Amino acid sequence: MYKGYKFKEKKILVDQSKVDLYAKASGDNNPIHINDGYAKNTSYGKRIAHGMLTLGILSEILVREFPKSWYKNGNIKVRFTAPVFPSEYIITYGEVISIVESEEKKIVKCNIGCKKTDGTEVISGKAEIRI
Amino acid sequence: MNVLDAEIGQNYGPYELKFEDKNINDYINCVTFPENKEIYNEYLPPFLVIALALSNLIEEIQLFNTGLEAVHSGQEVTWNREISSNEIIYANGKLSSKKSIKKSLFLVFSVEYTDKRDEIVGSSVSKIILNEK
Numbered sequence: 001m002y003k004g005y006k007f008k009e010k011k012i013l014v015d016q017s018k019v020d021l022y023a024k025a026s027g028d029n030n031p032i033h034i035n036d037g038y039a040k041n042t043s044y045g046k047r048i049a050h051g052m053l054t055l056g057i058l059s060e061i062l063v064r065e066f067p068k069s070w071y072k073n074g075n076i077k078v079r080f081t082a083p084v085f086p087s088e089y090i091i092t093y094g095e096v097i098s099i100v101e102s103e104e105k106k107i108v109k110c111n112i113g114c115k116k117t118d119g120t121e122v123i124s125g126k127a128e129i130r131i
Numbered sequence: 132m133n134v135l136d137a138e139i140g141q142n143y144g145p146y147e148l149k150f151e152d153k154n155i156n157d158y159i160n161c162v163t164f165p166e167n168k169e170i171y172n173e174y175l176p177p178f179l180v181i182a183l184a185l186s187n188l189i190e191e192i193q194l195f196n197t198g199l200e201a202v203h204s205g206q207e208v209t210w211n212r213e214i215s216s217n218e219i220i221y222a223n224g225k226l227s228s229k230k231s232i233k234k235s236l237f238l239v240f241s242v243e244y245t246d247k248r249d250e251i252v253g254s255s256v257s258k259i260i261l262n263e264k
Contacts, residue, residue: 010164018161025157025179027186030195042200042264051203052185056162056178063167063176071177071214077207 001108007061007094011117014049014057016086022053048083051123054090055080058114058123061092066108069131076112078125090114090122097126106131134192134226134238134261143224143240146187150175150216158182174213181208181255184222184242188257191224197261199236205258212252220252221245227256236261 023034028050031038039047055078062070084090094112101107108131113124132141158179159171194201214220221244228239237260244253 021157021161022182025154025161026182028182028189030189030201032200043262051206052178052182053162055206056158056176056182059178060162060164060167063170064164067167067170071174071210072212073210074177075207075209077205079205080203 001065001096001099003096003099005096007065007092007110007112010061010092011089012057012092013089014054014084014086016047019047019049019053019086022050022056026050026052028052044083044085047086049086051080054084054114054123057090058092058112061094061112062110062127062129065094066129066131069129073130075128076125077127078112078123080123082116082120082122084114084116084122089117091117094127132192133196134194134229135197135236137192137226137229139226139229141226143188143191143226144184144222144242146184146222146224148180148183148187148220148222150179150183150218152216154183155179155216173215175216175218177210177214177253178208180214180220180222180244180253181206181242184224184244184255185257187222188224188240188242192226194259198264199261200264202260202262203257204260205256207256208253209255210253214252219247221247234263 098109227241230237
């Protein structure tokens with residue numbers, strides 16, 4: 001890994017079955033995610049995926065790139081910049097922006113995010129992994 | 132306490148987070164990459180812990196009873212160590228910021244995660260905006 005290293009992008013379909021399963025697994029039953037009638041009367045006009053579902057998917061690129069280190073000593077900070085609607089694809093991406101090495105550890109900093117196939121950014125932020 | 136009535140510094144929880152196989156499997160099936168699944172034989176998907184804590188918090192602050200539209204605008208998470216599926220984790224939440232700007236209410240919740248030895252295993256910060264419908 002080196003500064004400028006780009007993570008392999010991954011295209012994922014976020015469909016309603018994933019949203020429903022996420023609601024069951026997490027207990028987040030906000031009607032905006034699972035109730036079509038409710039969602040129609042919101043500013044979005046239809047159901048949206050949980051931000052934490054999309055973020056969970058995004059974090060998988062860090063699991064893949066840093067399989068042992070990410071969840072032992074990691075930090076992630078993101079903004080949710082646009083909603084993801086069920087049946088949309090998202091593309092996860094990331095790039096190493098710095099690597100600082102000392103005798104004890106190595107700190108890798110990355111830009112990470114998710115975008116839709118039309119380029120709309122849905123999550124953007126930074127991650128830091130201590131290896 | 133309903134978040135509209137809460138003041139900065141209001142504590143929420145602690146929530147006792149237990150991880151049942153069904154929840155873990157459901158989470159893995161909707162979130163994880165197939166090539167990563169093997170890792171979760173040993174450890175929990177880290178964001179499952181945050182997701183469960185956030186759901187408990189949302190329920191306690193009665194987010195869906197405010198009459199306002201909630202938007203999750205930002206999230207920060209820090210891990211100090213991995214978490215196994217048979218562990219019990221305690222999540223302690225706090226309303227750390229509450230600002231009203233024009234017709235929106237900007238909320239920040241901080242959550243600290245501890246294990247049964249009361250050692251901190253991670254922390255998170257959730258930013259939520261409540262807008263008039």
